[in-house]
Amino acid sequence: MGSKVKISDLADEMGMQMDEHFQLINKETGEIIYIMEKLVRMAEDGEPYDHLPDWQQEQMELAIDFVEYDMEKYLPIPSQFDINEYGMMEDFCFSIKDSNAQNKLLHTIRGKGAFRRFKDMIIDLDLAEDWYNYRDKRYKQIAIEFCEDHGLEYVE
Numbered sequence: 071m072g073s074k075v076k077i078s079d080l081a082d083e084m085g086m087q088m089d090e091h092f093q094l095i096n097k098e099t100g101e102i103i104y105i106m107e108k109l110v111r112m113a114e115d116g117e118p119y120d121h122l123p124d125w126q127q128e129q130m131e132l133a134i135d136f137v138e139y140d141m142e143k144y145l146p147i148p149s150q151f152d153i154n155e156y157g158m159m160e161d162f163c164f165s166i167k168d169s170n171a172q173n174k175l176l177h178t179i180r181g182k183g184a185f186r187r188f189k190d191m192i193i194d195l196d197l198a199e200d201w202y203n204y205r206d207k208r209y210k211q212i213a214i215e216f217c218e219d220h221g222l223e224y225v226e
Contacts, residue, residue, distance in 0.1 A: 073100035
């Protein structure tokens with residue numbers, strides 16, 4: 071691999087998943103790229119793309135390259151299904167020293183709507199900055215483990 075993956079970029083991207091897009095690392099360049107799923111389907115079917123706007127033609131060329139080289143050259147970044155953000159929230163709750171705040175947070179994350187209630191509660195308890203710092207560190211940890219598991223060189 072020529073270039074190294076930037077851990078902060080990878081961690082940021084894992085936190086911002088996009089539906090109907092492939093989020094990939096080019097193993098040769100370390101670059102994180104997005105390809106619309108519909109363009110990958112077009113590439114697989116060999117559909118012409120000269121009618122597309124310039125930016126989509128560039129995306130289509132990436133899609134064609136992805137279809138041709140797939141996992142030889144590209145690696146999907148961990149998806150929201152690979153990353154257990156609920157587990158992160160729960161771990162964060164247990165990291166809170168104030169037992170009253172900890173109990174409120176733990177109660178908040180039970181059942182449907184846990185993410186919204188959690189976000190409201192961390193604001194009410196003035197813990198939002200602590201949460202986002204905690205979450206960012208966890209995403210960076212996951213990004214480092216991902217790179218190490220796949221033999222990708224990285225820089226912090």
